[in-house]
Amino acid sequence: MSRRGATLDLAILGLLHESDLHGYELRKRLNLLFGWGRVLSYGSLYPALKKLLRAGLISEHDAEVGRRRKIVYSLTEAGRERFAEEVTDVGPTAWEDESFGIRFAFFARTEAGVRLRILEGRRARLQERLDRVRSGGGFTLSSDTYAAELRRHSIESVERELAWLTTLIDDERRAEQAAEQSEDPQGSPSQPNPSGGNQS
Amino acid sequence: MSRRGATLDLAILGLLHESDLHGYELRKRLNLLFGWGRVLSYGSLYPALKKLLRAGLISEHDAEVGRRRKIVYSLTEAGRERFAEEVTDVGPTAWEDESFGIRFAFFARTEAGVRLRILEGRRARLQERLDRVRSGGGFTLSSDTYAAELRRHSIESVERELAWLTTLIDDERRAEQAAEQSEDPQGSPSQPNPSGGNQS
DNA sequence: GTTAGCATGTAAGGAGTTACATGATTTT
DNA sequence: AAAATCATGTAACTCCTTACATGCTAAC
Numbered sequence: 003m004s005r006r007g008a009t010l011d012l013a014i015l016g017l018l019h020e021s022d023l024h025g026y027e028l029r030k031r032l033n034l035l036f037g038w039g040r041v042l043s044y045g046s047l048y049p050a051l052k053k054l055l056r057a058g059l060i061s062e063h064d065a066e067v068g069r070r071r072k073i074v075y076s077l078t079e080a081g082r083e084r085f086a087e088e089v090t091d092v093g094p095t096a097w098e099d100e101s102f103g104i105r106f107a108f109f110a111r112t113e114a115g116v117r118l119r120i121l122e123g124r125r126a127r128l129q130e131r132l133d134r135v136r137s138g139g140g141f142t143l144s145s146d147t148y149a150a151e152l153r154r155h156s157i158e159s160v161e162r163e164l165a166w167l168t169t170l171i172d173d174e175r176r177a178e179q180a181a182e183q184s185e186d187p188q189g190s191p192s193q194p195n196p197s198g199g200n201q202s
Numbered sequence: 203m204s205r206r207g208a209t210l211d212l213a214i215l216g217l218l219h220e221s222d223l224h225g226y227e228l229r230k231r232l233n234l235l236f237g238w239g240r241v242l243s244y245g246s247l248y249p250a251l252k253k254l255l256r257a258g259l260i261s262e263h264d265a266e267v268g269r270r271r272k273i274v275y276s277l278t279e280a281g282r283e284r285f286a287e288e289v290t291d292v293g294p295t296a297w298e299d300e301s302f303g304i305r306f307a308f309f310a311r312t313e314a315g316v317r318l319r320i321l322e323g324r325r326a327r328l329q330e331r332l333d334r335v336r337s338g339g340g341f342t343l344s345s346d347t348y349a350a351e352l353r354r355h356s357i358e359s360v361e362r363e364l365a366w367l368t369t370l371i372d373d374e375r376r377a378e379q380a381a382e383q384s385e386d387p388q389g390s391p392s393q394p395n396p397s398g399g400n401q402s
Numbered sequence: 403g404t405t406a407g408c409a410t411g412t413a414a415g416g417a418g419t420t421a422c423a424t425g426a427t428t429t430t
Numbered sequence: 431a432a433a434a435t436c437a438t439g440t441a442a443c444t445c446c447t448t449a450c451a452t453g454c455t456a457a458c
Contacts (some may be wrong), residue, residue, distance in 0.1 A: 010446090025409075033334075042446090043448075050413090050430090069455070070454075088333070109348035110347070110349070146309075149307055151370075152306055159362075160238075162359075174428055209417090210417080240417090240418095243419055245418075246419075248440090252439095270428070270436070272437070284440085
């Protein structure tokens with residue numbers, strides 16, 4: 003269980019969960035989803051789609067949109083189940099940068115308990131990193147101005163990320179307690195309000 | 203020229219530039235250098251060392267430190283030259299996250315002009331990313347609270363990175379002009395003061 | 403009419419991981 | 431005495447990229 007590099011597969015299943023898509027369009031959305039650095043190549047995408055197809059997790063059907071020939075992919079029932087498993091299964095790779103980003107992007111379709119575990123796991127891992135870097139392993143990596151500045155900036159970035167995670171965790175906890183108290187009278191799918199709106 | 207994935211090689215050469223090291227110790231330092239996420243495995247490191255050895259860029263000699271047998275690696279003259287080339291050669295991969303981080307870490311041994319080009323190239327690339335994400339390709343990636351929050355947070359992070367780069371670029375420019383005016387009377391290796399000290 | 407973007411793929415190869423394998427030394 | 435950490439490696443495999451290959455449509 004818990005394939006290590008199933009990151010791309012999971013992202014594809016997640017996007018197809020929202021709507022049927024063809025490869026070219028899928029790629030654009032994937033690039034937005036985890037495009038922070040990576041630009042997915044067709045040489046990765048199409049073979050991945052073929053693989054998911056063979057595994058029966060998605061199905062294809064030809065379509066003629068406008069005047070263009072397209073191969074549109076849909077999630078099968080098996081695919082839907084696999085997505086649910088994969089998103090719930092908090093394996094040891096779920097805290098990695100990319101893996102976390104993708105899981106977070108699909109949080110709306112993730113149980114509240116799993117959300118909390120993922121957020122807390124991620125926070126623990128970042129804290130670990132921060133401690134490791136702060137202590138510096140004993141030695142100083144060449145004390146020139148640039149190395150020092152890089153270190154300073156990296157630490158600051160990780161600290162910011164940690165603060166963000168803490169806000170999210172607090173929101174989740176508050177929402178969970180609110181749900182427990184009112185025992186969900188309307189059966190509304192719990193969706194707390196992550197990080198009060200400071201959009202510039 | 204400009205091997206695409208020479209990231210690890212460059213990092214090894216850079217670290218050996220500062221002091222001779224054996225594999226195990228090298229790995230620890232590499233993990234601090236670009237350990238933001240990645241933890242380098244021995245299965246990558248040792249073959250990479252063998253490769254550099256075969257290429258004549260480093261040399262090995264056995265050592266007995268304390269009571270432990272170690273294989274200590276040193277940079278050869280060819281290795282020193284290669285490092286200088288590689289760091290100066292601003293290929294199309296120099297703006298990638300990891301590649302940039304490593305180049306920046308060794309900025310103290312990089313010409314002022316090259317430093318500026320790398321910083322500006324990096325900024326341009328991040329700005330591009332930001333624009334792409336801001337415009338969102340036309341559609342909205344599922345407008346649930348979590349996806350929106352992820353987007354918000356990602357944009358904020360990139361903006362912060364951009365601001366940092368701008369500060370660094372300004373510092374470099376100021377230092378360059380100062381050096382031009384005084385025409386380097388003492389031949390001091392130009393090293394500006396990156397980002398005025400806001401260490402918490 | 404030519405450039406840009408849409409659309410789908412394949413083959414070869416690079417860079418790294420995991421799992422395996424071994425053994426010495428230091429700390430608990 | 432056991433566990434942790436130091437120290438070095440190999441083989442198989444995975445994931446992804448680059449480069450190649452094709453052809454259609456929309457815009458300038």
